[in-house]
Amino acid sequence: MTFEYAPAPESRAIVTIKPKYGHFIGGKFVACSKHFPTINPATEEVLSQIALAGKADVDAAVKAARKAYTTTWSKMSGKERGKYLYRIARIMQERAREFAVLETLDNGKPIRESRDTDIPLAAAHFFYHAGWADKLEYAGLGTSPKPLGVAGQIIPWNFPLLMLAWKVAPALAAGNTVVLKPAESTPLTALLFAEVCQQAELPAGVVNIVTGDGSTGALIVNHPGIDKIAFTGSTEVGKIIARAVAPTNKSVTLELGGKAANIVFDDAPIDETVEGIVNGIFFNQGHVCCAGSRLLLQENVAEEVLHKLKNRMEKIRVGDPMDKNTDVGAINSKEQLAKIIELVAVGDAEGAERWSPACNLPSKGFWFAPTIFTGVTQAHRIAREEIFGPVLSVLTFRTPQEAIEKANNTPFGLSAGIWSEKGSRTLWASQQLRAGVIWANTFNKFDPTSPFGGYKESGWGREGGRHGLAAYLKGVSHE
Amino acid sequence: MSFYGLVDGSDASLKSYLGNLSGVDQVGAEARAAMLATRSIKTTSKRWAIDTAITMVDLTTLEGADTPGKVKALCTKAVRPDPTDSTVPSVGAVCVYNDMVAVARTHLDLIGGQHVPVAAVSTAFPSGRASMPVKIQDTQDAIDAGAAEIDMVIDRGAFLAGRYIDVFNEIVQIREVCGDKAHLKVIFETGELVTYDNVRKASFLAMAAGADFIKTSTGKVAPAATPPVVLVMLEAVRDFYEMTQVRIGVKPAGGIRNTKDAIKQLVLVNETVGPDWLNPKLFRIGASALLNDLLMQRMKMDDGYYTSPQYVTMD
Numbered sequence: 001m002t003f004e005y006a007p008a009p010e011s012r013a014i015v016t017i018k019p020k021y022g023h024f025i026g027g028k029f030v031a032c033s034k035h036f037p038t039i040n041p042a043t044e045e046v047l048s049q050i051a052l053a054g055k056a057d058v059d060a061a062v063k064a065a066r067k068a069y070t071t072t073w074s075k076m077s078g079k080e081r082g083k084y085l086y087r088i089a090r091i092m093q094e095r096a097r098e099f100a101v102l103e104t105l106d107n108g109k110p111i112r113e114s115r116d117t118d119i120p121l122a123a124a125h126f127f128y129h130a131g132w133a134d135k136l137e138y139a140g141l142g143t144s145p146k147p148l149g150v151a152g153q154i155i156p157w158n159f160p161l162l163m164l165a166w167k168v169a170p171a172l173a174a175g176n177t178v179v180l181k182p183a184e185s186t187p188l189t190a191l192l193f194a195e196v197c198q199q200a201e202l203p204a205g206v207v208n209i210v211t212g213d214g215s216t217g218a219l220i221v222n223h224p225g226i227d228k229i230a231f232t233g234s235t236e237v238g239k240i241i242a243r244a245v246a247p248t249n250k251s252v253t254l255e256l257g258g259k260a261a262n263i264v265f266d267d268a269p270i271d272e273t274v275e276g277i278v279n280g281i282f283f284n285q286g287h288v289c290c291a292g293s294r295l296l297l298q299e300n301v302a303e304e305v306l307h308k309l310k311n312r313m314e315k316i317r318v319g320d321p322m323d324k325n326t327d328v329g330a331i332n333s334k335e336q337l338a339k340i341i342e343l344v345a346v347g348d349a350e351g352a353e354r355w356s357p358a359c360n361l362p363s364k365g366f367w368f369a370p371t372i373f374t375g376v377t378q379a380h381r382i383a384r385e386e387i388f389g390p391v392l393s394v395l396t397f398r399t400p401q402e403a404i405e406k407a408n409n410t411p412f413g414l415s416a417g418i419w420s421e422k423g424s425r426t427l428w429a430s431q432q433l434r435a436g437v438i439w440a441n442t443f444n445k446f447d448p449t450s451p452f453g454g455y456k457e458s459g460w461g462r463e464g465g466r467h468g469l470a471a472y473l474k475g476v477s478h479e
Numbered sequence: 480m481s482f483y484g485l486v487d488g489s490d491a492s493l494k495s496y497l498g499n500l501s502g503v504d505q506v507g508a509e510a511r512a513a514m515l516a517t518r519s520i521k522t523t524s525k526r527w528a529i530d531t532a533i534t535m536v537d538l539t540t541l542e543g544a545d546t547p548g549k550v551k552a553l554c555t556k557a558v559r560p561d562p563t564d565s566t567v568p569s570v571g572a573v574c575v576y577n578d579m580v581a582v583a584r585t586h587l588d589l590i591g592g593q594h595v596p597v598a599a600v601s602t603a604f605p606s607g608r609a610s611m612p613v614k615i616q617d618t619q620d621a622i623d624a625g626a627a628e629i630d631m632v633i634d635r636g637a638f639l640a641g642r643y644i645d646v647f648n649e650i651v652q653i654r655e656v657c658g659d660k661a662h663l664k665v666i667f668e669t670g671e672l673v674t675y676d677n678v679r680k681a682s683f684l685a686m687a688a689g690a691d692f693i694k695t696s697t698g699k700v701a702p703a704a705t706p707p708v709v710l711v712m713l714e715a716v717r718d719f720y721e722m723t724q725v726r727i728g729v730k731p732a733g734g735i736r737n738t739k740d741a742i743k744q745l746v747l748v749n750e751t752v753g754p755d756w757l758n759p760k761l762f763r764i765g766a767s768a769l770l771n772d773l774l775m776q777r778m779k780m781d782d783g784y785y786t787s788p789q790y791v792t793m794d
Contacts (some may be wrong), residue, residue, distance in 0.1 A: 003528065003749040003757055008519035112517060271714050272507025315750050324519035421502040441504045 005317075008324040010111045015102045017188065020049040023057050023211060024194035026064035027204025032057060036213070038187055041108035042321050042330035042365040050187050053210040055219055058179070061208040062225040065150040065177040068205030073177050074147055076203075082133030085172060087200040089126035092119070095196065099189055103161055104321045106188040108330030108366070109284055111322050121446055122165035125464075128448035129173035132469055136174065139466050145473040147175030148251055149227035152220040155190075156233045157183035157332050158287040158388075164190055166463050167230050168207060169448075174472035176228070177206045181220055184213045185333045218244075226250060228472070232289070235386075235412075235457050242460075253461030253471045255289065255453060257386040258414030261407035262292030262443060263429065265400065266301045268419035272441065274308045277392070280417060280443035282316060282328055282370050286390040287336070289458075290415035292443050294383060295372075296403050299396045306374065306394065314357045316370050328390060331366040340368050340389035347373045347382040352393070378409055386412070400425065404432040413455030417443045436462070483723045485687045488651075490644040493684070497643060500683055503675035503711055512706035518746045525742070529777050530568060531757060532741040533560060536773075537598055537730065537765045539574040541605075541698060550579045551586045552794045558592035561774050562792065570770065571759040572628055574598040577621045584625035598628035598664070602653060605668070605697035607632040611649065618656045629657050630664040630694060630730075635671045638681060646681075647688045654689035664692035664730055664763075669708045670700040678708055682715035692728035698765060703733025706743055713751040726755065732765025738776040741769055 022031045032051030039046050051057070073081070092099065096119045103114040136145050151171045155163040160182055171178050182190035190209050197207045210216060214237075221229055221244050231241050232255040245252050262280050264273055280292025297305050321329030331337040348354060352373040361367040368389055376383050376393040383393045397403040407416055416435040420426050430438045436454045439445060446452070451467035453459050461471045486492040520528055538557045540549060554573055561567040573583050573595060583597045599621035603609035609617075618629055631653050637645040650665055657663045665685040669678050685693050693712055696703035709731045716727045729748075735741055741764060748756050756762050771791045778786050 002754045003531075003745060004524055005518065005520060006522040006524040008521045116517065268501065269504040269507065270501040271711075272504035272511070275507055275511050324517070421504075441507060442510075 005325045007320075009320065009322045010101060010104070010324055012101050012105060012322065014098050015105070017048050017102070021187070021191050021211070022051050023053055023061065024191065024197075024207070024209040025057070025061045026208070027198065027202075029194070030057075030060070036184070038106060038185065040105050040365075041185075041332050042362070044364055047106060047188065050211045053181070053212040053216040053219070057210055058216065058219040058223060061179045061210045062150060062223050064205035065179050065208050066225055068203055069147075069150055069177040072203045073172075073206050074175050078134035078136060078175070081172065081175065082130045084200060084202050085126050085130035085133060085169065088196055088202070089123050089130060091196045091199055092123040092126060096120070096123070099161055099192060101322075102192055103189050104329070106186050107157065107160060108321050108332050110326040110329040111324055112326065113284060118159055118162045121448070122161045125162075125165035125169045125448045129169035129469070133173040136469070136473070139469055141466070141470050141473055145174070148472060148474055149176060150225060151176045151178045151228040151230060151472065152223060152226040153178055153180040153230045154217045154220060154233065155180065155182055157186040158284060158289070160186040161189040161193065163232050164193055166232070170463070170468050171230070171472050172206065174469060176472050179208045179210060179220060179226065181210050181212060181216055187211045221245065228252065230471070231255070238459065251471070253453075253463065254459040255463060256414075256457060256459040257412055258289045258291070258454065258458050259294055259384065259386050259410050259412045260290055260292050260415040260417065260435065261294045261296050261433075262417035263296045263403045263407060263419065264298060264301065264305055265403075265418070265420040265422070265425060266298040267421045267425075268301070269421055269441065270301070270305065270308060273419040274305065274312050276417065276419060276441070276443045277309055278312055278316070281392040282390050283444050285328055285331055285368070287332060287388055288444060290437060290444065292415075292417050293387060293392060294407075295392055295394045296406055297394060297396050298403070299398055302396050309372070310355065310357070313370055313372070316357065316359075318359045318367070318369060319362060328370060331368050331389065334366055336388065337366040337368060340387055340391060343382060343385060343387045344371065344391060347376075347380065347391075347393070350380045350382070352376045352380055352382060378406060384410065400429065404429060408432075408434045411457040414453075414458035415439065482687050483725065485722070493644050493647055496687065497680050497684060500679055503679050505675055508675050508707045508711055512710045512747065515710075515746050515750055516706060516743050520742050520746065526777075526780055528742045528745050529738060529773050529780070532738070532745060532764065533770065533773050534568045534571055534759045535762055535764050536570040536770050537572045537574040537732070537763045538570045538770060539698065539732070539765055539767050541574070541576060541600060545576060545579055547579070547582045549794070550575055550582045554583050554586045554592060554595070555590060556770070556792060556794055557595050558587065558590055560770055561777075567774065567777065569595050571763050572596045572598045574600065574630065574765060576600060576604070577617055577624070580621050580624035580626045596627035597625055598630055599624075599626035600630045600632075600697070602631040602649070604630070604632050604666075605699040607634050608636075611652065614649065615652060615656055618653050622657065622661050626661055628662045628664060629653065630666055632666045632668060632697060633681065633685070635668055638672065638677070643684060647684055650685055650688035650690060662691040663689065664694045664728075665690040666694045666697055666732075668697055668700055669695045670702050675707065675711045678711045679715055682712050683719065686715070686719045686727050690727060692730050692763070694730035694732055694765065696733040698733040701734065704731030704735055704744075706747060709744060709747055710751060713747060713756075716756070717752045720752075726761055728761040728763065729756070730763040730765055735764055735766050736768045737772040741773065
């Protein structure tokens with residue numbers, strides 16, 4: 001007897017995708033002469049034509065943001081700003097299914113994740129920051145904290161709407177206005193968010209959304225009319241931005257790459273640890289900057305954990321992201337797939353042992369089977385470089401001290417995981433690890449109240465919580 | 480007895496065996512069960528799951544007010560759950576108190592239900608508070624009356640007091656009484672053991688002591704067969720199979736009242752131990768109200784509309 005799950009596709013009828021989009025500037029959609037396609041990475045179907053912002057578009061967006069900042073938003077009481085944020089949060093919840101379907105179509109992530117994680121968390125960020133809007137004086141950030149002005153925000157393609165929420169909600173709560181650029185490959189939920197701003201009757205120009213590629217991002221970063229740059233993306237681009245803003249007065253926060261150690265001690269709760277390993281690296285196809293991409297196993301349990309991990313990976317359902325039973329969806333783009341394939345080839349060449357469960361990958365679209373490399377050491381490139389895909393490097397250690405040394409021996413420091421049933425060991429390890437977020441007996445859990453950000457090359461500043469709020473206020477420490 | 484070479488029957492060996500089990504993280508176990516509860520089972524797979532679930536139901540009546548008439552009615556329903564549709568399979572077993580076993584067995588044989596076994600709850604069910612000779616006699620009576628399955632309860636008091644060897648020895652003795660005449664299901668009453676660590680420990684203890692099935696609850700205590708409890712037991716069964724190559728069955732009982740809940744249980748089985756366990760020989764659901772909901776969902780799939788409860792038999 002076998003229990004085959006019949007297809008359970010989510011309907012896409014709930015979303016209306018226009019054939020062509022403009023920019024959202026000054027509260028209106030503005031036509032643009034240049035366009036580029038956005039596709040569904042699971043099928044390669046062209047979903048829409050997206051406006052490519054040039055200098056004039058970015059100028060217009062910054063101008064609209066400045067005007068809204070000066071005339072309306074910075075003058076409005078926190079209580080009134082909070083009302084708008086609450087309204088946006090409620091509309092996002094009401095239209096959650098629409099957002100989820102659109103996110104999955106444009107990004108390739110499973111509908112289960114966009115429905116159960118991305119969209120609810122995005123709404124939660126607006127609710128959380130709505131609450132702060134009229135309480136900024138009581139946030140411990142000075143008696144009269146002031147907004148910075150116009151924030152230029154550039155977000156990645158891995159959690160399109162959630163990253164928008166991380167950026168827009170604190171900026172608006174603190175009294176800033178924004179010019180936001182969604183990622184080239186995933187602009188659609190940001191454009192739907194623009195409609196939500198209209199529906200919430202947010203004053204024109206408070207949120208401006210310009211779409212485009214890296215060149216549009218550079219225009220925002222270098223724009224003299226912008227007071228703050230907030231970027232989430234690769235360390236490579238983060239360094240370019242850091243150089244660009246260094247000689248200016250711009251504030252900056254950067255959320256960059258990671259190569260998180262997920263450390264399993266021999267007293268770990270094994271079954272839940274295996275779940276945590278799977279969730280740590282295969283959640284969102286491994287397109288997660290804080291993914292647990294380096295698994296550090298205590299040698300005396302390594303064999304058992306790997307055996308159970310492989311059995312568990314056999315159960316991962318890879319395929320149609322719109323199917324409600326899919327666990328791992330499509331790789332976001334052809335370019336990203338090529339990058340994953342390249343680094344996996346490096347792993348092979350370096351002599352690490354590659355393993356994937358048998359899975360039938362669709363013929364169209366961009367796919368990569370969940371993969372683990374065993375026999376990896378610190379000297380392997382796949383133990384040092386961010387793969388940003390469903391590929392796990394497995395290393396071993398002998399003592400807790402060795403685990404910490406290996407975990408910290410990386411240019412990154414965004415997140416880490418500790419698996420142990422022994423509280424004292426967990427607390428000790430969490431104090432030794434040089435990473436911004438440390439999970440104990442769980443992984444990839446997010447909450448708007450909790451600050452998120454990295455050490456070393458993983459970034460500057462924090463997002464979320466009180467710390468994240470500080471990054472959008474004048475005269476307060478950004479750490 | 481061999482105890483699969485895992486323990487030698489001494490207190491020390493049992494302590495060492497149970498002491499080597501890894502812990503269960505409560506948050507993680509509950510999150511995994513909640514995630515599996517989101518599986519969307521539709522169309523052909525739903526139909527398959529409903530029929531499979533029917534064959535797994537241990538149709539149960541365990542009331543002080545049980546009479547021969549009530550038990551006979553239950554037996555009739557067990558053999559032909561839907562008298563209007565002969566494609567509906569019989570349930571897994573009929574589960575009754577010790578003194579109703581003969582009534583049930585005789586009636587089942589009379590109405591063409593020879594293939595439906597009778598399960599008897601035993602060992603001073605549901606509390607387990609009696610002396611060992613009484614528990615042994617209780618079990619022997621049920622087997623003599625025709626029970627092919629014995630659902631015994633463990634001594635939770637002994638377990639919680641840390642006297643694991645006493646719990647172990649009781650199971651071993653009841654196992655001996657069952658011999659090859661009856662399958663032994665061991666009930667933990669997980670609502671009284673409370674922690675998942677205890678559930679895992681009890682599972683490994685009972686399996687080594689000779690249980691054929693491990694069962695969550697008596698149905699008299701809530702919470703009972705919650706998805707995370709069943710998940711932890713299925714993981715134990717899976718690990719035990721890897722250690723011994725012996726397949727132990729699992730029986731959630733209590734609180735599974737509708738088709739959706741039953742299908743969630745089947746998903747847990749499928750994605751934890753795998754399809755080998757999707758079989759009434761290795762998975763049962765202790766229930767009474769569940770059967771009618773399965774029948775109504777089955778009718779809905781055939782007819783396209785929800786029927787009134789008037790169209791399914793009350794017992």
